[in-house]
Amino acid sequence: MATSNDIKNGSVLNIDGNLWTVIDFQHVKPGKGGAFVRTKMKNVLSGKVVDKTFNAGAKVTLEVVDRRDMQYLYNDGSGYVFMDPNTFDQVTISPEIMGDATDFLLENEKASIGSHNGNPIFLELPASVVLEVTYTEPGLQGDRSSGGTKPATLETGREIQVPLFLEQGTKVKVNTESGDYLGRVND
Template identity: 50%
Template sequence: MISTKDFRNGLKIEIDGKPYEIVEFQHFKPGKGGAFVRTKLRNMFTGRITDQTFRSGEKVKKPDMATKEMQYLYKDGEDYVLMDLESYEQMNVAADVIATAGGFLKEGETNKALLYNGEVIGIELPASVILEVTQTDPGVQGDRVSNATKPATLETGLGINVPLFINEGDKIKVDTRSSEYLGREK
């Protein structure tokens, strides 16, 4: 059990059998009455943010969560197939569970999967990944306006905007949180 005095951003708790992550919290001590804690919680299944108030000292359950190294094998229709590196067991994970992380997963790459009661509920990505540009229009001579960009498709199928000097076959660094171009890799 986790007490409200142990709350911090990023802490995972369980309410009504569902895992939540604390996005924001604030302790309040009104002039009269008992203290309480206001929180903003993100449902780890749906991603929805909800407000919840707890009495000070109240205890909540800690969810049965774990992270496990898993390898992304391939996409099977709408599902992503991941393999547990310890038991070599393969599991299909729905695209809505992977969400935006799917655009950064390369076949054969290993990432940390977030498991709740033995089921994958998300993928923890590094802050940035290196991906190859598979399709983009060539930069036209004379198109040299500062910060000019053009659309590009990466090897995972993700579409982002890149500077005009980026060509097909270039490897670029992409921010996984904002899907923005960070730089060219050699």
């Protein structure tokens, strides 16, 4: 059994039967009182983020999670099929685990999949992806100073807000966590 002193970013803890990934941690040694570890953790299944404090030396259960970079192949109707490019092993991920990731994932894109005891438990996308705008209203010529936005539909079906001057067929960089437009991509 590990102690709170063993907590690092990316560690996976088992707390009351739930798996939590440590996003951020800080060892604190105040002038008075005992030391403690302040953490920000994300529930692996629900995505809920909480702050939790552990006393120094408190017992924690660290879980082993296998993270592998895999390539998205296709949706077979019941799940999303990924392949390990090194071993060619295929894994099917359920729509519940995928969540909003389907809005940013194209065939042959890479993603990191975490497995616990052989079962996929989470999927991590790159921080940003490049997608093509498949539909948007025509741009307004000369209206670049107002900084306005308009809706645009991406090739995955996700709708985001883009600047007024963008046109259909333009490739854009999108933040996978928030779904925000980050910029135009020139081929």
